[in-house]
Amino acid sequence: MLTIKLNEHIIQCYVVYRKGKKVSITMDLPYMVTIKAPNGTSDEIIQQLVEQHGEIILKKSALMQQALEGPQAKDYEEEGSGKFLLLGKEYALHELIKVDGLSEEELRANLKKFYFAECKRVIGVRIGPYQQQLKVKPKSIDIVESPTKWGSCSWDKKLTFNYRLAMAPPEVIDYVIIHELCHIHHMNHDRSFWRRVGSIMPDYKTKEDYLMRNGRAMTL
Template identity: 60%
Template sequence: MKFEVENTMIDFNIQYGNGKKLSIQIDSVGFITVKAPKDNSKEMIISAIESNGKWILEKLEEIRKARELPQAREYHAHGKFLYMGKERPLHELINCSDVNEEVLKKRLKKFYMARCKEIVEKRIKIYQKQLKVKPKIIEIVESKVKWGSCSSDRKITFNFRLAMAPIEVIDYVIIHELCHITHMNHDRSFWRRVGSVMPDYKEKEEYLARHSHSMLL
């Protein structure tokens, strides 16, 4: 959802749960999540965002300034890396014992390649049934410019860095590329098809646009 606070438009996601109190969380890359009780209306949530507007804007400004500074990846056991949308210490992802930085980089890339393949192969089965299409070949690749691609011969590729994204964002890229099997262009028919499976796909696009800089090795 979007809401204007002090002439600034902010984006946030809502997660409904069994908790009794509403909370606002902002992660290290500025992604805002409102966790709300199931019986909270959107009006109540927007009111909470508005009343916390100053704090939200201050926090986002802190994150923006931090992002302007060059940040080298820390390849040691407690260095932080994204996996499935959350920052994890490196030792939770790979074996960090008795190796140098170069070996850690190779191990981490191999980890992401394997996890991305595993996730995509599982999730794509769900959406190819819904869309009634089936890719001929699925590959996990390294790319600096594309999250996924689909060729006219039904070969679909996915960027291994997708393993760093939340599952719903990975799902969006899968749906996007599957829809290209029947609609090779980004025309109205294509977007209608994407929207028929994932109505809030624009939020997922925005996530990738905002956070791609942090989804790097």
């Protein structure tokens, strides 16, 4: 294990030596990377490699840290409630649900019901064409609450989607739909899985980045 300082951050580097000539870096956790390098690669070369990719490592680490911290609760006070996302656009609370005479607890409960219904509606509308393209059919589709997952696919082809997806732009919702439908045939994240996802949505990585950057804002 190597420790390398980038700006004010310490990067933990787990190095795996192997045959071959290629070097690769993958992110495991915030400020922690795995480096696969040819046998005999010196610590100095590995440090140079990490420093060369320092900006990307720090940026992705910050996004991963935000994702791990989970969604940030909003303020429901009349003067400070701010904006709430729906399909990637911001709305005042009263534009989404009735607010007159309701407590914060009632507002939050009603808003959650609104998002559950919207997520179910949007998923129902958008999933059909992708089922046809991928030639798959889930056994069931449910909308759930999850602090960490945007969607899931069980071994028996049951799909679930996080109600907070209703806050994301339609193209990001499409990515999660495609992702989970592809899991019906590929239960892990191997190369075949990502090739299938990419065949339907070549720029899927930009949608992943959106969820990492904005996940904390997609909340009640």
